[in-house]
Every structure is written in structure tokens, then in C-alpha cells.
Amino acid sequence: MISTLYDPKLFITNREYKCKFPERSLIDLQAIIEKPYLYIFGQSKSTDVDQFSYTSSRIGDLMQLPEPMEINGVPFFDVIRALSGNCPARQFESGQQRGGNFSCLCGMPSNEHSNLEFAYSFDPPSLAESFQLYKGGCLWTRFSLDNPSPFHNLKKEEIIEELEARNIYMYECNKTELQKALQTELHGVQRPPALLCTQELYIDDLAEYEIPACEPLHDITNVVQNLITELPAHFPEKSVQKEFQHFSSTTIGDKNQIRGADSRLYAIKLAKFVSTLFQSGKVSEEVFDLCTALVEITHLCYMHCSHRTPKQILRLYNQTFKFSYLRKCVIGVPEKMSERKFYGSHFHSLTVHDPQTNRLFCLRSLIPEQEERTFGDLRIFR
Structure with a gap:
């Protein structure tokens, strides 16, 4: 499939569209222009x-x-x-x-x-x-x-x-x-x-x-899935372990793969779940910061082109470094999967190459989510 990269210097922006057509409802011009064909x-x-x-x-x-x-x-x-x-x-x-x-x-x-x-x-x-x-x-x-x-x-x-x-x-x-x-x-x-x-x-x-050496859709999906699967094994209290195991079974369950939209939802649910445990003193601040950093990374990777600024580009560098450091502090050596899988290519791409690529392109433009949806429709022709 092929698509056009959105550039506010070449195309009308959402604000310009609103001023030019005040009677029309708001639309996402970046999504429309980058629609794959x-x-x-x-x-x-x-x-x-x-x-x-x-x-x-x-x-x-x-x-x-x-x-x-x-x-x-x-x-x-x-x-x-x-x-x-x-x-x-x-x-x-x-x-x-x-x-x-x-x-x-x-x-x-x-x-x-x-x-x-x-x-x-x-x-x-x-x-x-x-x-x-x-x-x-x-x-x-x-x-x-x-x-x-x-x-x-x-x-x-x-x-x-x-x-x-x-x-x-x-x-x-x-x-x-x-x-x-x-x-x-x-x-x-x-x-x-x-x-x-x-x-x-x-x-x-x-x-x-x-x-690019990265692609946020699959990178985030695999990192979220691996983190939710591995976290329950790294708490000494049995009660906390059971709560995390229950969370893992109700979200990931026995799925080998999860959809990109579901992984982003699970990351938010994980952050809210850990926030509740942190407020009650059941988990450390490092675990709370780890989960919130992942949500922030997801938000920055899916950020609209109009919100992409030097400040946000630097913030993605900071958040990925923070996430990498905390992941090694909280998890260390994984127990439920191999170290190569847990710290594999998706983790490497998300934490190292996503910030680098974000300096060149709006990462939202490189996410093939619309293409993935189209593949589902094309399967009827097989």
C-alpha cells in the first residue's frame, strides 16, 4: 500500500480548515491525507x-x-x-x-x-x-x-x-x-x-x-504484552502477585498476539491499576513510574503532527530512557520468558530508535494501523 506523508507546509492544517469552513464539523486532516491506498x-x-x-x-x-x-x-x-x-x-x-x-x-x-x-x-x-x-x-x-x-x-x-x-x-x-x-x-x-x-x-x-529501524505499532504492542506477562513474578508478597496475575489473565490471558488498540488500552489500565496499589503502599514508586512512563511513550508516539515540537521530541528521549532504566531496575532478569525476548528487538526499537526517528518524521505518519485494518478486509479474497 502507498500513502502521502502529511506536511503542514504543503497541506491545510486543522486550524486553517476550521477558519476556512466554520460551518463544517471538525475532521482529522492528517488522517485523511495519509489514508493508504x-x-x-x-x-x-x-x-x-x-x-x-x-x-x-x-x-x-x-x-x-x-x-x-x-x-x-x-x-x-x-x-x-x-x-x-x-x-x-x-x-x-x-x-x-x-x-x-x-x-x-x-x-x-x-x-x-x-x-x-x-x-x-x-x-x-x-x-x-x-x-x-x-x-x-x-x-x-x-x-x-x-x-x-x-x-x-x-x-x-x-x-x-x-x-x-x-x-x-x-x-x-x-x-x-x-x-x-x-x-x-x-x-x-x-x-x-x-x-x-x-x-x-x-x-x-x-x-x-x-x-526506519522502528515501527511503534508492533513495538508498543509487544512491549506492553511482555511487561504485563512478566510483572507478576517480581513481587515478594503473594497477595500482590495474585492481584497482578488476575490483571494479566483478564487482559492478556492466553492470547499469543493482541491488537495495537488493545495494547494501548491495557497500558492505560495497567497504569491505573498500579496507581491504586501504589497509593495503598503495595508497590514501589519505581513500578508506578515504569507503568506511567509506558503510557507517556505511547501518547508521544501517536501524537498528532500539529503537537510535534522540539519539547515533545526531547520528552520522548527522556521517557524512553526512564522506561529503559526502570524496566531493568524492576524486572532485571525475566523469569517467565527469555531475556532475549523480553529485551529483544521491539524493546530496543521502542527505547532507542523511536526517539531518533521522531526527529525526522512524525511517528504517527509511520504507524501502519490503517493498513493493518485493510489487510483484514482483503482476507475475504483469499
Whole structure:
């Protein structure tokens, strides 16, 4: 699907609309302008080979973007600006591996996602820098649409050859050590970005294209679900544990996945529930601040473009740092799930990349909630 990014410099604002049409009822202009439209409708497997079947059509349309569109005699030039999608879609678009120890687009090791000091000091590469990293060896020339992962299932001699081309010499190591060294060097990059796979476009054609390392809808949903599931196991009083277990069973229950709207509602309910316990002295101030920070983060991520100010951008930085710190103080080592799941890619994206991306875009514009609703309607065609 495709949509237009709302920009108050190009489009009328809600206040201007009210002044121009005082007799009409108020509407959300950002939501109307950013309404997604069906672009390509098809069905395929989730493998890279099958998803590449749509790439040629996308590239053909993108090559026509330099041609202006005239409205009332004024030329307008469209620009491909950002991708909005969940983690697998972003990984496919950028050429990043799916899962593994470098699942995030920033190239940071997955086992360091809970390390705030490391995360804040890590310098993520741009799309052009990742592309150059991919072409830094010799095996990238094997890439084709039928073989989209030239670094997959390599022999020991091939790994040594690739490392040599990158000025890394490890002749005495076994295959496992060599493979780990190559993965560390690539930081999860497996192939070129999807739009550069046919050599019809060049990296300079994507100079204004951003593939964000976050997507608030799924990030918030998973963080809320994991927190509600894990909290009951971290209170010494049995009575408090039972109250939290009851809250967890009445909200999350046995659901493997919850809707984005439900997760935001559960975050508010959790904050109100914890507030009551805090006032009665049953939980600490850290638990109360943890839950209220999550509600504040959710509010800032869904904030309207008209409310996005430097103050609110800084506030999201502060609240995500506060939430990260308190989460480690209150939970520490999780008991009901693995540490990698609890402090996984969704936690990392929400606390590190959401504030960074909020400096570039209004995060509300990148939330694919309307697209998700459309997918439900499209299932009737299967």
C-alpha cells in the first residue's frame, strides 16, 4: 500500500480548515491525507525470492517519479520518502537478515539490546553505507534474484576468500569462528536493498529514502504484552502477585498476539491499576513510574503532527530512557520468558530508535494501523 506523508507546509492544517469552513464539523486532516491506498495486490510466499516478483513493478513506477504532476498549473514532484511496515518488511526492504544476532536494521548485536550505554554510543549505518559494506568483499557478485543471499551456506574456503577481500586474515580458525567473524563484519547485511536488486536504480536515486529501524505499532504492542506477562513474578508478597496475575489473565490471558488498540488500552489500565496499589503502599514508586512512563511513550508516539515540537521530541528521549532504566531496575532478569525476548528487538526499537526517528518524521505518519485494518478486509479474497 502507498500513502502521502502529511506536511503542514504543503497541506491545510486543522486550524486553517476550521477558519476556512466554520460551518463544517471538525475532521482529522492528517488522517485523511495519509489514508493508504492499494498499490500492488498479490499473493506470494514470504521468501525473498517470491517477494522480489513485485520489485520490478515498483522500480518501473519509481523511475517515473522525476516527471512532475501539475495541479492548477503548478508542478509537483513526488519523492519516495519512507517505508512503513513491521520488522520482516523492513528487513526485506533494506537487505538485512531476519532474526539471528543482527536482527535490527542498525546492525547492533541482538545480545546487546539491553545495554543502553552500548546502544546510545552505537553509530548505525545509512542505507548507502550498508550497501557499501555489502559490496566490500568479492562474493556479492554472485547475487541474483534466484540467489538473493550470496553469503548463505558458504564453504570454509569461500568464507576465507571473502574475509581476505575485506582485509581480515584468519587462516588458523575453524569454520564456526570464520562464519562468526564474517557475520560480525557484515552486521546482518545479507544483500542489497530491494530497490537496488535489478540495477535499474542507483543508490543516489534513494538519497531521500528512509527505512526506519522502528515501527511503534508492533513495538508498543509487544512491549506492553511482555511487561504485563512478566510483572507478576517480581513481587515478594503473594497477595500482590495474585492481584497482578488476575490483571494479566483478564487482559492478556492466553492470547499469543493482541491488537495495537488493545495494547494501548491495557497500558492505560495497567497504569491505573498500579496507581491504586501504589497509593495503598503495595508497590514501589519505581513500578508506578515504569507503568506511567509506558503510557507517556505511547501518547508521544501517536501524537498528532500539529503537537510535534522540539519539547515533545526531547520528552520522548527522556521517557524512553526512564522506561529503559526502570524496566531493568524492576524486572532485571525475566523469569517467565527469555531475556532475549523480553529485551529483544521491539524493546530496543521502542527505547532507542523511536526517539531518533521522531526527529525526522512524525511517528504517527509511520504507524501502519490503517493498513493493518485493510489487510483484514482483503482476507475475504483469499
